[in-house]
Amino acid sequence: xxxxxxxxxxxxxxxxxxxxxxxxxxxxxxxxxxxxxxxxxxxxxxxxxxxxxxxxxxxxxxxxxxxxxxxxxxxxx
Numbered sequence: 001x002x003x004x005x006x007x008x009x010x011x012x013x014x015x016x017x018x019x020x021x022x023x024x025x026x027x028x029x030x031x032x033x034x035x036x037x038x039x040x041x042x043x044x045x046x047x048x049x050x051x052x053x054x055x056x057x058x059x060x061x062x063x064x065x066x067x068x069x070x071x072x073x074x075x076x077x
Contacts, residue, residue, distance in 0.1 A: 013066075020058050027051030 030048035035041070 016062050020055050023051050023055035027055060
């Protein structure tokens with residue numbers, strides 16, 4: 001049971017990192033590299049900034065959760 005739980009938490013860890021990176025990359029691409037013709041510049045900028053802010057929010061939440069989980073395991077040892 002613990003190996004399945006640790007495997008699931010390990011997979012969740014890497015998926016969270018992947019999603020944080022994808023949101024940040026998508027925001028940077030919209031801001032600096034890709035400008036679709038049917039999307040106005042203002043909307044493209046707002047969406048890019050929103051994606052960057054969301055990736056920072058997810059990173060902050062991920063960091064706090066990882067930090068508290070590591071502190072709990074340190075307390076148990």
